[in-house]
Amino acid sequence: MDTKNQIMTVAKATVQSHGYNALNFREIAKEVGVTSASIHYYFPTKGDLGMALASQYADEADQLLSGLSLDPKDSEATVDAYLSAFRSALLNDNRMCLCGIMLAERDDLPIEVKREVDRFTVVNVSWLEKLVARLVPELAASDVAERALAIFSAIEGAQLVARGSADIAVFDRTISAYRKAGLLP
Amino acid sequence: MDTKNQIMTVAKATVQSHGYNALNFREIAKEVGVTSASIHYYFPTKGDLGMALASQYADEADQLLSGLSLDPKDSEATVDAYLSAFRSALLNDNRMCLCGIMLAERDDLPIEVKREVDRFTVVNVSWLEKLVARLVPELAASDVAERALAIFSAIEGAQLVARGSADIAVFDRTISAYRKAGLLP
DNA sequence: CAAAACCTATTAATCAGTTGATAGGTGTTG
DNA sequence: CAACACCTATCAACTGATTAATAGGTTTTG
Numbered sequence: 165m166d167t168k169n170q171i172m173t174v175a176k177a178t179v180q181s182h183g184y185n186a187l188n189f190r191e192i193a194k195e196v197g198v199t200s201a202s203i204h205y206y207f208p209t210k211g212d213l214g215m216a217l218a219s220q221y222a223d224e225a226d227q228l229l230s231g232l233s234l235d236p237k238d239s240e241a242t243v244d245a246y247l248s249a250f251r252s253a254l255l256n257d258n259r260m261c262l263c264g265i266m267l268a269e270r271d272d273l274p275i276e277v278k279r280e281v282d283r284f285t286v287v288n289v290s291w292l293e294k295l296v297a298r299l300v301p302e303l304a305a306s307d308v309a310e311r312a313l314a315i316f317s318a319i320e321g322a323q324l325v326a327r328g329s330a331d332i333a334v335f336d337r338t339i340s341a342y343r344k345a346g347l348l349p
Numbered sequence: 350m351d352t353k354n355q356i357m358t359v360a361k362a363t364v365q366s367h368g369y370n371a372l373n374f375r376e377i378a379k380e381v382g383v384t385s386a387s388i389h390y391y392f393p394t395k396g397d398l399g400m401a402l403a404s405q406y407a408d409e410a411d412q413l414l415s416g417l418s419l420d421p422k423d424s425e426a427t428v429d430a431y432l433s434a435f436r437s438a439l440l441n442d443n444r445m446c447l448c449g450i451m452l453a454e455r456d457d458l459p460i461e462v463k464r465e466v467d468r469f470t471v472v473n474v475s476w477l478e479k480l481v482a483r484l485v486p487e488l489a490a491s492d493v494a495e496r497a498l499a500i501f502s503a504i505e506g507a508q509l510v511a512r513g514s515a516d517i518a519v520f521d522r523t524i525s526a527y528r529k530a531g532l533l534p
Numbered sequence: 535c536a537a538a539a540c541c542t543a544t545t546a547a548t549c550a551g552t553t554g555a556t557a558g559g560t561g562t563t564g
Numbered sequence: 565c566a567a568c569a570c571c572t573a574t575c576a577a578c579t580g581a582t583t584a585a586t587a588g589g590t591t592t593t594g
Contacts (some may be wrong), residue, residue: 167543182457185370189580200580202544210580240494260453267513268445268453272367285513307529313510313519314526318499321506327500328452328470334498341499344492352569374554386556387570395554541590544580549582 168206172198173304176217180259184214184269184277211274214266220282221262222287225249229291242295243349247339250323251332258330264320288316299349318342353391355381357483361402365444369399369454369462393420398452403465406447407472410434414476419483427480428534432524435508436517449505473501484534503527 165173174195178187187210189200196203207213229248232242253259263284266273273281292312296303303311322342326335342348351357363372372395374385381388392398398528413434417427438444448469451458458466466510479489488496507527511520529532 179456183368183370183454185368188578198543199545201546201582205543206579208581234433247455258456265453267509268450269368270513271443272371282513285510289498307526310522310526311530313568314507314523316439317506317523318503318527318532319506320504320510321504322499324449324452324509325470325502325505328455328467336402336498337495338502341492342503342532345496345499345530347503347527347530347532373552375552383569384571385554386572389555390569393555535575535594537592539590539592542565542588543586545566545584545586547583547585552579553577553581554575556575558571558574559573561569563568 167196167198167202171203171206171213172217175213176221176262177259179214179217180253180262180265181257183265184273186260187213196212209274211276214274214277215280218263218266218277218284222280222284225284226287229287234294236299239299239349243299246295247319250319251339254323254327254332254335258327260323260327261320264323267320285316289313292316296349315348318347352381352383352387356383356388356391356398357402357405360398361447362444363431364399365438365450366442368450369458371390372398394459396461399459399462400465402500403448403462403469405464407469410469411472414472419480419500421484424484424534430486433506434526435504435519436520438519439512439517441507443512445508445512446505449508452505471503474498477501481534500533503532 170222171192172206174192175187178192181225189203189210193200193203203213207216229246232238232245236241250261253261266277266281267285270278270281289309289312292315293308296311296315297305300308300311319339322338323332326332326338356377359377360372363377374388374395378385378388388398392515394403398437414431417423419427433481435446438446448466452470455463455466474494474497477500478493481493481496481500482490485493485496504524507520507523511517511523524533
């Protein structure tokens with residue numbers, strides 16, 4: 165992997181654990197094995213780095229979701245795949261969704277970063293709208309968008325709260341309760 | 350209001366907007382009209398201040414919840430009162446639940462702060478367990494705890510995500526979807 | 535084709551600003 | 565007068581950012 169990608173890999177892990185504010189050029193540099201000036205070479209400002217991270221994250225989400233079937237016959241596999249994207253962040257050293265944690269820091273994010281974080285939300289919610297429309301046909305068309313938003317919010321919240329207990333079972337129980345209550349298809 | 354309370358008021362507002370990490374002795378001091386050394390007089394370390402804030406917040410939540418009726422005949426008023434506690438944070442300059450935002454910074458919090466943040470979660474979830482047990486009698490006893498956790502997680506998530514749009518209507522629509530889906534009593 | 539010009543990737547050194555914390559002093563008040 | 569509620573001054577650590585320099589490769593051009 166080239167230096168630029170190594171920087172992004174290390175920085176991404178840091179943000180998912182400690183947030184954007186905790187990103188620190190010297191710390192990333194040490195982990196990658198270069199100097200902080202080299203990071204500025206690839207990412208002139210911290211905002212540039214944050215934007216690159218969030219942008220890549222949103223792109224990857226977009227690609228992942230595009231690859232999932234919306235066909236009702238695959239509903240279980242699709243919902244499981246979606247949930248496991250969030251679940252796996254927790255499994256990876258109790259980390260959070262990159263954009264979920266950045267959402268908490270939103271007011272301090274450079275606009276360019278904020279824009280990409282928002283794009284991640286849009287990518288998720290608009291995919292969920294399509295999913296809900298297909299899998300919950302009994303839901304009034306006017307309620308689809310808010311249900312999609314609710315599912316996304318609930319999952320982000322489950323991750324946030326479960327992370328506090330550092331116990332993946334807490335996340336699983338929360339998701340199970342969402343299903344039983346009828347929030348998730 | 351005495352200096353100590355003024356400090357806590359200003360600090361609380363800062364954390365609810367920008368998180369614990371953004372707390373800054375000089376900034377608080379300027380807003381209160383004292384010097385940073387005076388803040389150290391009341392709160393020797395930043396961890397002491399953070400702990401005091403989270404502790405007070407958990408206490409206030411405890412008091413608020415203790416005052417709410419669990420009687421099914423008051424269910425609507427009780428649930429509304431609970432939701433409005435979270436809603437009002439957003440109305441107050443798009444702020445978040447103090448402990449919700451601290452949950453995102455959990456790994457960087459001094460232990461004494463973490464402890465109080467966790468207590469806030471416990472206060473909420475255990476009250477919700479009592480509420481769910483009373484208001485959702487058809488729910489199996491073994492599912493009450495996870496439903497309570499799910500409600501708390503979903504509300505925290507709704508706040509986090511809605512905050513991103515800086516539009517209270519987004520929060521309201523999310524809560525409305527939770528109700529329609531059957532997550533909230 | 536060889537020399538000149540330029541680019542890529544990286545370093546060392548340093549600046550300016552911020553931040554938590556502390557030592558020691560001053561004025562007020564019960 | 566002693567405890568309380570402050571303040572001045574200062575430290576040490578950290579941080580984002582900048583600058584000048586360098587080694588090695590590529591491109592242009594006389």
